[in-house]
Amino acid sequence: MAEQFVEFYYKAFDSDRSPLAALYGHDSMLTFEASPSQGVSNILQKIQDLPFKQVQHQVATLDAQPSDERGGILVVVSGALLVEEERRPMSYAQTFQLKPKDGSYYVFNDVFRLVYPAA
Amino acid sequence: MAEQFVEFYYKAFDSDRSPLAALYGHDSMLTFEASPSQGVSNILQKIQDLPFKQVQHQVATLDAQPSDERGGILVVVSGALLVEEERRPMSYAQTFQLKPKDGSYYVFNDVFRLVYPAA
Numbered sequence: 001m002a003e004q005f006v007e008f009y010y011k012a013f014d015s016d017r018s019p020l021a022a023l024y025g026h027d028s029m030l031t032f033e034a035s036p037s038q039g040v041s042n043i044l045q046k047i048q049d050l051p052f053k054q055v056q057h058q059v060a061t062l063d064a065q066p067s068d069e070r071g072g073i074l075v076v077v078s079g080a081l082l083v084e085e086e087r088r089p090m091s092y093a094q095t096f097q098l099k100p101k102d103g104s105y106y107v108f109n110d111v112f113r114l115v116y117p118a119a
Numbered sequence: 120m121a122e123q124f125v126e127f128y129y130k131a132f133d134s135d136r137s138p139l140a141a142l143y144g145h146d147s148m149l150t151f152e153a154s155p156s157q158g159v160s161n162i163l164q165k166i167q168d169l170p171f172k173q174v175q176h177q178v179a180t181l182d183a184q185p186s187d188e189r190g191g192i193l194v195v196v197s198g199a200l201l202v203e204e205e206r207r208p209m210s211y212a213q214t215f216q217l218k219p220k221d222g223s224y225y226v227f228n229d230v231f232r233l234v235y236p237a238a
Contacts, residue, residue, distance in 0.1 A: 031182045063150045063230045067216055076214045076230040080237035089237035093212035095195045097186055111182045111195040115234040118199035118208035
């Protein structure tokens with residue numbers, strides 16, 4: 001499940017991003033590089049307005065754990081992000097909590113951070 | 120709250136690690152570099168048995184979001200890890216879910232990964 005979600009998520013993110021709207025709900029939270037958004041419309045606007053239009057995520061690690069006794073799933077990804085016109089990929093870490101809804105899942109928590117090489 | 124927790128956690132981890140026992144419960148989960156442990160005794164044994172005895176965590180970023188409507192907190196940390204005899208620090212990302220218990224909190228989810236520089 002976690003792998004399917006991550007594959008779908010980055011495939012959508014790396015194309016036109018609009019399918020991501022289906023993955024969030026009115027109570028979803030995104031913290032993107034310390035900048036917070038809440039609710040599907042604010043989150044999608046944030047994601048659509050990011051300064052880079054072309055981006056490619058390459059997943060390096062994926063961990064998942066149950067996050068509660070009601071079917072929630074914690075998903076932690078690390079990987080590389082290749083942004084248009086930047087030659088060097090950057091490392092990132094992204095944490096999701098997926099919660100069950102209507103026989104499927106939606107993203108309740110989403111925290112994204114670039115991870116810089118330690119000095 | 121999240122900041123207090125993170126400060127306490129790494130201070131304990133970077134000294135003798137035994138105070139970490141107070142932070143986990145019987146249903147806590149740790150995934151450390153893809154290796155899973157469950158329950159306070161297994162998790163403490165895993166942490167105590169790590170090959171490095173001296174370690175120093177330096178927190179670079181800390182994000183927190185509510186993880187449910189019952190007081191849970193998602194805490195995402197990235198930073199640098201300096202291990203004994205290694206000159207170069209490594210980057211890491213660690214995700215916790217804290218859940219309320221008996222007027223305090225315990226770690227329900229814990230996922231740790233080293234994050235390597237993107238190629």
